[in-house]
Amino acid sequence: MRCEPPAADVVVSTTADEAPGTFDDLDEPALVEACLSGRPGAFDVIVERHQRAVYRLCYRFVGNHEDASELSQDVFLRAFRGLRNFRGRSSLATWLYRIGVNVCLNRVSVTTPLTEAIEEQRHVDTAGVLPSDRLLEGERAARVRAAIVQLPRKQRATLILRVYHDMSHQEIAAALGSSVGAVKANFFHALANLKKLLGEEIP
């Protein structure tokens, strides 16, 4: 077990981590406190708990696995650097989404393919659905995702946070630095633009 004194600029060890499972039962505040106390294994648990949601957030922004993977790493690295600024006023997930949105919005050189690679559509969990319906649903979902990637950035961020990450309009407004009214307007225009992009594909 490795326990560093708080507040010291200690080197994070990759070889002397605490035993697996040490932090599994800790709640969010305790995990954050453990990280700030210099116990690197605690941050691994944070990553494990939130990596799927963070990855999906990034994927919806950029529409491809490679960029989403890279952006997810960036989100967690920034979260680690800024962990001392986490006040606990929101959940850790909401805080990570805010970082994720900023990372994605600031990313200017991301390639955003209009269509996804076929192999990326194979892993969607559609158990119990007829193969023909599964194919149709998979294609439709891919078109919707591709359309979302084409939305203006703030509309995209608003729609993603609202629909897929269950954030309230107030939380989104705080994350994007705007008002609730602006968030609702962005959300409505995002849906209207989706309709324009998808045309009659979605009845």
Place this chain on the structure above:
Amino acid sequence: MRHLTAGELVDFAEGTRAESSEPHLRSCEQCRQELLEARTMLAAATKAVVPEPSPLFWEHLSKRVHEMVAAEGSVPRASWLTTIQDWTSSRLVWLVSAGTAAAVIFAVGLALKSGAPGLVPAPAAVESAATADAVSDSTSPNDDPSLTLVATLAGEMDWEGNSEPELTTRLGAADKAVMDLSEAERRELERLLKEALVHRGG
């Protein structure tokens, strides 16, 4: 006729407001159509799940993040602690600077009083150096104008009074402190002491 705003349409589409509460919806085909499209797109977006990557990917992502965090080299500190440390470090610079200057003055003065050999010029030399404006080019500590000025200032101090609050020093500490100063620091010390002398003279 006032159409529904984007915010109102979002409230209806999400179901946070009942349509029956808005009479305009019953009479306005345009607003009804916009609401229908918003609902349709919301439902379509909700169904558009992200493809699940290979199970190995999550292990790879965790490992990669772990390596990046380890490469950072330091643990993030608590915000309150950072604030305190920033506060104290900024003031520490001032405290150390002021303390060093005071220590140098007191130490040299004490050394003069105790008659330690080879530290500063003899009182006669100090007097002449203090009255002369010329600055020596000599690199010898004994001829250093900074030391001369320090000795001049220290010469009039009340050493008995200063020793009461434990402002005494070890023999030889003064010259060591001054000799440890860089050239720039010694010039700055000289400038400050000259300013002090001018104030005293004025």
